[in-house]
Structures are given as C-alpha cells and as structure tokens.
Amino acid sequence: xxxxxxxxxxxxxxxxxxxxxxxxxxxxxxxxxxxxxxxxxxxxxxxxxxxxxxxxxxxxxxxxxxxxxxxxxxxxxxxxxxxxxxxxxxxxxxxxxxxxxxxxxxxxxxxxxxxxxxxxxxxxxxxxxxxxxxxxxxxxxxxxxxxxxxxxxxxxxxxxxxxxxxxxxxxxxxxxxxxxxxxxxxxxxxxxxxxxxxxxxxxxxxxxxxxxxxxxxxxxxxxxxxxxxxxxxxxxxxxxxxxxxxxxxxxxxxxxxxxxxxxxxxxxxxxxxxxxxxxxxxxxxxxxxxxxxxxxxxxxxxxxxxxxxxxxxxxxxxxxxxxxxxxxxxxxxxxxxxxxxxxxxxxxxxxxxxxxxxxxxxxxxxxxxxxxxxxxxxxxxxxxxxxxxxxxxxxxxxxxxxxxxxxxxxxxxxxxxxxxxxxxxxxxxxxxx
Amino acid sequence: xxxxxxxxxxxxxxxxxxxxxxxxxxxxxxxxxxxxxxxxxxxxxxxxxxxxxxxxxxxxxxxxxxxxxxxxxxxxxxxxxxxxxxxxxxxxxxxxxxxxxxxxxxxxxxxxxxxxxxxxxxxxxxxxxxxxxxxxxxxxxxxxxxxxxxxxxxxxxxxxxxxxxxxxxxxxxxxxxxxxxxxxxxxxxxxxxxxxxxxxxxxxxxxxxxxxxxxxxxxxxxxxxxxxxxxxxxxxxxxxxxxxxxxxxxxxxxxxxxxxxxxxxxxxxxxxxxxxxxxxxxxxxxxxxxxxxx
Numbered sequence: 001x002x003x004x005x006x007x008x009x010x011x012x013x014x015x016x017x018x019x020x021x022x023x024x025x026x027x028x029x030x031x032x033x034x035x036x037x038x039x040x041x042x043x044x045x046x047x048x049x050x051x052x053x054x055x056x057x058x059x060x061x062x063x064x065x066x067x068x069x070x071x072x073x074x075x076x077x078x079x080x081x082x083x084x085x086x087x088x089x090x091x092x093x094x095x096x097x098x099x100x101x102x103x104x105x106x107x108x109x110x111x112x113x114x115x116x117x118x119x120x121x122x123x124x125x126x127x128x129x130x131x132x133x134x135x136x137x138x139x140x141x142x143x144x145x146x147x148x149x150x151x152x153x154x155x156x157x158x159x160x161x162x163x164x165x166x167x168x169x170x171x172x173x174x175x176x177x178x179x180x181x182x183x184x185x186x187x188x189x190x191x192x193x194x195x196x197x198x199x200x201x202x203x204x205x206x207x208x209x210x211x212x213x214x215x216x217x218x219x220x221x222x223x224x225x226x227x228x229x230x231x232x233x234x235x236x237x238x239x240x241x242x243x244x245x246x247x248x249x250x251x252x253x254x255x256x257x258x259x260x261x262x263x264x265x266x267x268x269x270x271x272x273x274x275x276x277x278x279x280x281x282x283x284x285x286x287x288x289x290x291x292x293x294x295x296x297x298x299x300x301x302x303x304x305x306x307x308x309x310x311x312x313x314x315x316x317x318x319x320x321x322x323x324x325x326x327x328x329x330x331x332x333x334x335x336x337x338x339x340x341x342x343x344x345x346x347x348x349x350x351x352x353x354x355x356x357x358x359x360x361x362x363x364x365x366x367x368x369x370x371x372x373x374x375x376x377x378x379x380x381x382x383x384x385x386x387x388x389x390x391x392x393x394x395x396x397x398x399x400x401x402x403x404x405x406x407x408x409x410x411x412x413x414x415x416x417x418x419x420x421x422x423x424x425x426x427x428x429x430x431x432x433x
Numbered sequence: 434x435x436x437x438x439x440x441x442x443x444x445x446x447x448x449x450x451x452x453x454x455x456x457x458x459x460x461x462x463x464x465x466x467x468x469x470x471x472x473x474x475x476x477x478x479x480x481x482x483x484x485x486x487x488x489x490x491x492x493x494x495x496x497x498x499x500x501x502x503x504x505x506x507x508x509x510x511x512x513x514x515x516x517x518x519x520x521x522x523x524x525x526x527x528x529x530x531x532x533x534x535x536x537x538x539x540x541x542x543x544x545x546x547x548x549x550x551x552x553x554x555x556x557x558x559x560x561x562x563x564x565x566x567x568x569x570x571x572x573x574x575x576x577x578x579x580x581x582x583x584x585x586x587x588x589x590x591x592x593x594x595x596x597x598x599x600x601x602x603x604x605x606x607x608x609x610x611x612x613x614x615x616x617x618x619x620x621x622x623x624x625x626x627x628x629x630x631x632x633x634x635x636x637x638x639x640x641x642x643x644x645x646x647x648x649x650x651x652x653x654x655x656x657x658x659x660x661x662x663x664x665x666x667x668x669x670x671x672x673x674x675x676x677x678x679x680x681x682x683x684x685x686x687x688x689x690x691x692x693x694x695x696x697x698x699x700x701x702x703x704x705x706x707x708x709x710x711x712x713x714x715x716x717x718x719x720x721x722x723x724x725x726x727x
Contacts, residue, residue: 038727077511077512080594084517242721243722250711257708261700276594276689278591
C-alpha cells in the first residue's frame with residue numbers, strides 16, 4: 001500500500017518546474033490517491049476527527065494566548081475578560097475548553113478501535129507506540145491548560161499532581177521545586193505551565209506527522225485485520241479521495257454537531273463549578289477532582305495505599321499501553337474473529353468507565369448506600385476504595401494476563417483471506433491458521 | 434459460516450456518541466454536589482433556562498436594584514463595569530441609543546449614583562467622584578483582609594461569576610437567599626454563623642440530636658440579607674423575599690454569562706448549518722459509494 005505508484009502527472013509548465021524541485025503537489029496528490037482498505041467502518045473516522053481537534057485547539061489556543069495574562073493576580077480576570085469583552089471571545093474560549101473534552105472522547109474511541117481490531121500488531125507497532133506518545137502528551141497538555149484559568153480546581157489540581165513528583169524517592173523534593181519553580185505553586189509555576197502548554201501541542205503535531213508517516217509506510221489496518229498483499233491492492237482498496245474524504249467528512253460533521261451541543265448549550269457541563277472561584281491557596285476545595293478524561297487514572301492513583309506506588313501505578317496504566325504489541329500473543333488481529341477476547345474487551349470498556357466513575361467519588365463513600373459491610377485491611381469493603389481496586393486489578397490483568405493468555409488458548413473463528421473476499425468473492429472465507 | 438460486515442450504522446454512531454456525552458455529564462455532575470448534604474436547590478422557574486431561554490429584561494433591572502441596594506454593601510462584582518448594564522442583552526440595553534452603552538442615559542444616571550475612588554488629575558490627591566459607564570463596580574472594601582475583618586473573618590465572595598461558580602447556580606442563589614429558616618433545635622451555632630439548609634457543609638459535629646437525622650445544609654456567615662418590602666419595585670412586582678431572591682439570582686446569572694443569549698442564538702444557526710451540511714454530505718457519500726461493495 002505504501003509503495004503505490006505515483007499517478008500524478010504534472011500538466012502545466014509551472015507544475016513540471018516545481019515537481020522537479022519540490023514535489024509537494026505530487027505529495028498531496030499521492031496522499032489523496034492513497035489506496036485505502038475498502039472495508040473501513042465509521043470507527044476508522046476518528047483519526048481524521050482527531051486531526052481536526054488538534055487544529056481547532058491550536059487555532060483557538062493561539063487566539064486565546066493573545067488575550068490571556070499568565071500572572072497569578074490577573075489570569076482569572078483575563079480569562080473572564082476574554083469571555084466578556086473580547087469580540088467572539090466567549091465562543092473561542094468555550095470551543096477551546098470543550099475542545100479538550102471532545103479531543104479526549106475522540107482519542108479514547110480511536111484507541112479502543114485500535115485495541116479491538118488489533119491495529120497495534122505487526123507491522124504496525126510503531127504507529128501504536130507513537131499514538132501512545134501522543135496520548136501521553138495530550139494528558140500533559142490538558143493538565144497544563146487546566147491550570148491556566150487559575151481557578152480553585154486549577155490551583156489545587158496542580159497542587160495534587162505536582163505533589164506526586166515529590167513522592168519519587170531521593171530526588172523527589174528537589175525535582176518538585178525545580179518543576180514548580182519554587183517551594184510552592186505560584187507565579188513561576190503558572191508562567192512555565194503557560195509556556196509548556198503553548199509548546200506541547202506543536203510537539204504533538206510533530207509526533208502526529210510521524211504517526212501518519214508510519215501509518216502510510218505499513219498501511220492501514222482494517223476491520224477484518226488482514227494484510228493486503230500487493231497483488232490484491234486493486235481489488236481490496238479504494239483511493240482515499242473521494243471515498244474516504246466523504247466518509248470521514250460525514251463523520252466529522254456528526255462529531256461537530258456533538259461538539260456544538262456542548263459549546264452552545266452546556267458549555268460548563270464538563271467542567272467543575274469550583275474553577276470559577278479564583279485560586280486561593282488558603283482554602284482547599286471540599287473535593288478535588290481532575291477533569292473527566294483523567295478520572296480513570298486518578299482512580300488508579302488513589303487505589304494504591306502507598307503514594308509512590310500510586311504514582312507508579314498511574315504512570316504504569318499508560319506505560320503498559322506501549323508494550324501491548326508484545327503482550328498480545330494472538331495470531332489473529334481483529335477481535336471480530338476472537339469471540340473469547342471480545343468478551344474480555346467489552347468488560348475492559350465497562351471497567352474503564354467504572355474507573356472514571358470511581359475517580360469522581362470520595363474513596364470512603366459507600367458504593368451501595370446502606371449495605372452493611374466489613375473492614376478489609378484499610379477500608380470498608382462497600383466503598384469506592386475497594387471497587388476501584390477491583391477495577392484497577394482488571395485493568396492491569398487485561399493487558400498483562402488476559403491478553404497473552406487468551407491469545408495462546410482461544411480458537412479464533414476463520415479469518416477471511418482478504419479484505420474484499422467476504423464482500424466480493426461470495427463470502428466463503430478460507431481457513432487460515 | 435458467513436462473516437458479518439460489521440459496519441456500525443450511522444444511527445449506532447450517533448447513539449454511541451450521545452451515550453458517551455451523557456455519561457460524561459453524569460460523571461462530571463456528582464462532583465459538584467459533593468462536600469456536604471445540602472438541600473437540593475428549588476427551581477426559580479427562570480426565563481433563561483433551556484436552549485431557547487432568554488433573560489427577562491425587567492427582572493434583570495429589578496435584580497440590579499436589589500444588588501445595588503442590598504448586596505453591594507458587602508459583595509463586590511469586580512468584573513462588572515457600569516457600561517455592561519447597557520450592552521446588548523443587558524438590563525438597561527436600549528437599541529435607540531446608537532452610541533452604545535456610554536450613550537445610554539439610564540446607564541449614565543445609574544453609574545453617577547455610585548461614588549468611585551480616583552486620583553485628582555490636577556493635584557494627584559485621592560478623591561471620590563461619581564462613576565461613569567466606563568468605571569467598574571467599586572468594591573465595598575479596600576482589600577480582602579478588610580473585607581474579612583469587617584465580616585467576622587469571612588470575606589463576602591465576589592458575585593461577578595457566582596452563578597457559574599456554584600452547581601445549578603441561579604437556582605442555588607435563589608434557594609439560598611430565600612431559604613433562611615430558624616436553626617433546628619439541637620444545632621449548636623457559633624456566634625456570627627447562621628444556618629441555611631442550602632449551604633454546603635457537614636453539620637454532624639454540631640448536632641446534638643438524633644445522629645441519623647443530621648439536618649441538611651451548613652453554616653453561613655451571612656445573616657438573612659432580605660426582608661419583605663426592603664427594596665421598592667416600580668413595576669408592581671411583589672416586594673417579597675422570594676421575588677427579590679429570584680430577581681437578584683437572575684441578575685447574577687446574566688452577569689456571570691452576559692453572552693448566554695447570543696451564544697444560544699448562534700448555536701441555532703450553527704446547528705442548522707451542520708444538519709444541512711450533514712445531510713448533503715451523507716447524500717454525496719451515498720452517491721459516491723453507490724455500487725461499491727464494502
């Protein structure tokens with residue numbers, strides 16, 4: 001797929017002149033003609049949606065940075081000034097704030113799609129790893145950005161998260177001071193967070209370029225999870241344009257409708273009311289919670305009784321994603337043909353949502369109100385603490401135990417020999433493996 | 434056996450997105466209620482609720498009057514300028530005055546009723562002068578320490594964005610202000626504290642009654658600020674605590690999000706455009722993919 005013949009023929013003089021010096025039109029034309037598996041479904045549209053999300057965040061962010069003041073005395077008021085006095089500022093700021101949530105909705109669905117269809121398996125390990133790098137950078141960027149309005153949740157979220165660094169043995173304390181730019185979260189912290197929040201999206205953009213480069217080198221995966229041999233390219237693929245530009249375009253518009261519903265009708269639904277209270281280092285909010293997209297990882301952090309252990313588990317929950325290509329022992333990519341794994345996958349999705357739910361609750365609160373329970377080690381069994389621990393155990397077991405074990409033990413369904421076979425050749429799949 | 438195509442339908446995708454969105458709201462919502470067993474706010478039945486709701490200008494004017502005559506004695510609204518009162522959607526907006534808020538005589542008179550601190554341009558001495566539309570609402574205290582000192586240690590919070598800073602903001606403000614009731618028997622109240630069932634908090638350490646029936650609500654340092662007949666309304670609206678609370682809650686809701694009406698109206702256009710665009714794109718999609726097996 002990658003080494004498809006270039007079909008671009010320069011017609012005019014200037015195109016010929018340019019093509020022999022900087023073949024940029026050829027690059028674009030070849031991109032548009034890229035052979036794409038014809039069986040891609042709507043779950044495959046999130047890549048394009050994510051690209052749009054990144055562009056929206058960068059464009060709105062640059063405009064916001066023209067008006068934002070990274071100073072502890074003025075940051076909160078400057079954000080409100082954007083909302084009140086800057087022309088269209090309320091729109092730009094709400095798009096940026098909700099855009100972060102939309103970005104994470106799309107990235108989680110994109111990652112689950114990759115997980116379901118085995119998009120991380122050879123020869124696409126690098127695409128997956130670069131995707132994990134992007135995800136990690138997105139979390140860092142979102143965290144830094146959430147600090148900038150300098151509300152109560154900004155300040156105390158920064159306090160909680162930077163404190164985690166202090167849990168690192170030996171170097172924790174100096175590292176914490178270095179990161180904050182002082183012994184406490186203050187103006188120096190806000191300034192560097194603003195600087196890094198502006199920088200990281202461009203780093204993300206760079207990694208996205210690598211992600212796409214790797215994608216176009218090894219070729220796109222597809223719902224059948226079968227490789228497309230060169231001799232079948234013509235049968236199994238369609239040019240990217242117009243077939244997938246129109247399909248992606250339709251999905252993008254549906255996504256924008258969801259986006260618009262939040263921006264115009266519930267712009268603060270995904271945020272926390274406390275972040276409209278200016279940061280006050282002397283008043284701790286009753287309940288410090290991160291944004292919804294960090295809640296599963298926050299829950300994992302709190303599930304571990306030891307602070308540094310919690311930090312390791314939280315980073316481990318993201319770190320384990322990097323090695324999935326080598327944890328999955330199955331010869332079949334797509335879970336469409338892996339009925340056993342499919343069940344574990346559905347449980348995994350529910351567990352992920354459950355962890356998010358737990359992350360928003362107080363650990364001591366009862367899961368089933370009023371149900372009598374007993375103390376188990378350091379907490380009541382009927383508490384979010386123990387539910388979180390149960391879900392955390394499944395989260396890690398899914399990757400570290402279930403994935404290698406089921407891959408070896410299960411008997412997959414017959415996999416079609418090619419992408420187009422089920423749709424073009426009468427639908428009688430060859431036995432494989 | 435046959436292999437299913439497995440392409441999720443468009444409907445499925447929309448439903449999946451909607452479920453995702455709703456679950457996000459559900460996850461985000463309980464966090465706002467945490468921190469105490471406060472009573473759930475009553476509905477103020479506000480005109481600005483819902484996707485088509487707009488502010489009731491008469492109500493905003495009454496609400497400003499309540500703020501100016503009652504709340505402003507202790508609460509600042511540092512983000513508000515007098516000119517905001519005359520901007521489109523504001524309490525005193527009038528399209529007759531082409532020069533904008535500064536040209537609006539109501540705004541000029543309302544501003545001039547308030548004295549603000551300034552520096553005499555000739556002598557450099559601190560002076561007080563009547564405000565202009567360009568001035569911000571003056572804060573009743575010189576600084577936060579003075580505000581706390583004058584109020585038993587609890588500085589009255591700024592009200593500029595109060596409706597966004599509390600869960601279910603407008604209803605919460607309305608319920609809190611109109612919800613003062615005598616403290617239940619058995620509740621130990623420290624001097625300078627008052628009981629309010631809508632205030633967040635945990636009263637169990639101060640409750641001497643049945644531990645299974647700790648009263649809802651919390652302590653608030655603000656005494657009941659409103660009484661029937663306290664503010665004179667010129668439009669015949671009832672001069673009751675309930676009406677005052679509703680009106681000032683509406684005013685604060687507008688001040689917290691002054692472009693809310695414009696936002697909803699813009700949203701209608703954006704959504705209409707997106708739905709038409711989606712329809713056209715889907716038609717193109719069907720046409721381009723016609724006869725293509727996939």
